[in-house]
């Protein structure tokens with residue numbers, strides 16, 4: 001699903017902004033517009049409202065930092081899910097995946113418990129130089 005993100009020149013260079021239904025965030029560095037899935041790799045928080053400085057996006061919750069150029073977490077090799085951005089007549093559009101079918105809270109919690117690796121999350125953090 002293609003969702004509008006606004007005119008390229010009007011997309012903030014200081015913060016990332018949620019687009020569409022909040023599934024994605026967009027950031028701009030110069031003339032380059034990037035879009036990522038709106039989920040931090042640390043604890044799954046929204047990246048919406050995160051700061052962008054010198055090409056680095058900081059999560060607003062615990063300040064994990066990601067390179068806007070490719071979504072790589074600084075200090076590790078994990079990477080944000082990048083979404084396709086299309087520019088048409090100065091307007092940016094983001095290719096957002098269709099939402100998954102609705103699930104019960106129980107299903108969501110079980111999926112989260114199966115995939116969340118707390119040790120790996122904290123290990124990544126402590127391996128930083």
Ligand code: FES
Nearest residue numbers: 040042059062064
């Ligand atoms: S949830 Fe993003 S840094 Fe913790």
